[in-house]
Amino acid sequence: MAAALRVLGIDPGLTRCGVGVVDVASNRSATLVHVGVIRSDPGEPIERRLATIAAGIRAVIDEHEPSVVAVERVFSQHNRQSVMGTAQASGIALLIAGERGLAASTHTPTEVKAAVTGYGAADKRQVQTMVARILRLDALPQPADAADALALALCHAWRGGAAVSPAAGALTPAQRAWADAERLARR
Amino acid sequence: MAAALRVLGIDPGLTRCGVGVVDVASNRSATLVHVGVIRSDPGEPIERRLATIAAGIRAVIDEHEPSVVAVERVFSQHNRQSVMGTAQASGIALLIAGERGLAASTHTPTEVKAAVTGYGAADKRQVQTMVARILRLDALPQPADAADALALALCHAWRGGAAVSPAAGALTPAQRAWADAERLARR
Known part of the structure; x- marks a missing residue:
């Protein structure tokens, strides 16, 4: 693999915080480095829960040394x-x-959904399926928070990643990923 | 002053984060220890702004060693x-x-407003005025974020503070503060 960008994706949450690390090469191919979920106990005080999440994130950074962090943007919701x-x-x-x-x-x-599946309203299963194909995993990443963290990392690398040549630019990252996945599936 | 509870109140914000430290005695009288505002530059990336806020809060804790931290609860708003x-x-x-x-x-x-002014819908000026009276300050704490941080610290100490005797319990903390402030004003 050519010089890769190592991205830590974080799907933030108090009870389950998804963390995923991927290496993305300049040709946009991606490799799984780490995936997991940091959990905190809903029965604990909020300050300890946040400290648990922080310790978990720091441990992932210490071990895998990503060069960039991508975090899901949170909106005010119901x-x-x-x-x-x-x-x-x-x-x-x-x-x-x-x-x-x-x-x-x-x-x-x-x-994130658009980058990984080509469809901004994709459901969790579609995201998990595409993440597994892109990273050539034998099983779907579980739970969904973990898959979302990997999808975030991929989204970041593809959106802000290596310069795309005019020819390559004719494919969106998602289209390219589908093409790659299909090519791999035929092997 | 009897053994006092030292409380750090934090009015969270990205651009201006109010911090106030007070000592509250078992008789509920309160003394100003520190008040200030931690600012971060809106032109900076979010991760650096949060690091600036964190460094500021840590510095206040290092210097004043509070035993408890009170933070304004944030709600989803407009x-x-x-x-x-x-x-x-x-x-x-x-x-x-x-x-x-x-x-x-x-x-x-x-x-916080109810604890300090006796009125849950008090405006910023009323909170500033009561905080200044309770802490016997010569001027209103500025900006409002700083006054809010002090009010938070007072609220915490009074709501969760020393046991109140049945007789003393007849006065709410705000009523007591008003009584104290009026007594002081008559001196």
Whole structure:
């Protein structure tokens, strides 16, 4: 693989915070480095839950040394209690990136789904399926938070990644991924 | 003053994060220890802004060694962009409390206003005025974020503070504060 960009994707959450690390080469092919979910106990006080999430994110950065962090952008939604915890967890993720001197960026769920499946309103199963194909995994990444974290990392690398030649630019990243996945499936 | 509880109040915000430290004695009298505002540059990336806020909060804790942290509870509101930044900053404040092993609690703006002014819908000026009276300050704490941080700290100490004797319990903390302030004003 050519010089790769190592991206840590974080799907922020208090109860389950998805973390996924991928290497994405300049030709846009991607390899799984790490995937997991950091959990915190809903029975614990919020300050300890956030400290648990922070410790988990720092451990992933220490072990895998990504050069950039991509975090899902949180919007105000119907479930107000839940969205505040999600926003707090996203703040922790961004803070840690800032403190480590890593570039950080946020992407909306629609951007992530569009980048990975070609369809901004894709459901969780479609995202899991495409992430597994793109990364040539034998099974779907579980739980969905873990798949979302990997999708975030892929989205970031593809959207902001290596310069695309005019010919290659004729394919969107998702189209390219489908083409790659189909080619691999035929082998 | 009898053994006092030292409380750090934090009014979370990205552009201006109010921080106030007060000592509250078992007789509920309160003394100003520190008040300030941590600012971050809106032109900076979010991850650096959060790191600036975190560094500022840590510096206050290092210098003044509070035993508890009170943070304003953030709700989903009309201004969605702003509330997400506020929620992220509140997550940072709670995280730092958790990492330092400090107890943390959150209070709603209504609870804070009611505790300090006796009126849950008090305006900023009323909060500033009462905070200045309670802490015997010569001037109103400025900006409003700083006054809110002090009000949060007072609210926390009074709501969760020392046991109140049955007789003393006949006065709410706000009523007591008014009585104290009026007595002081007559001196």
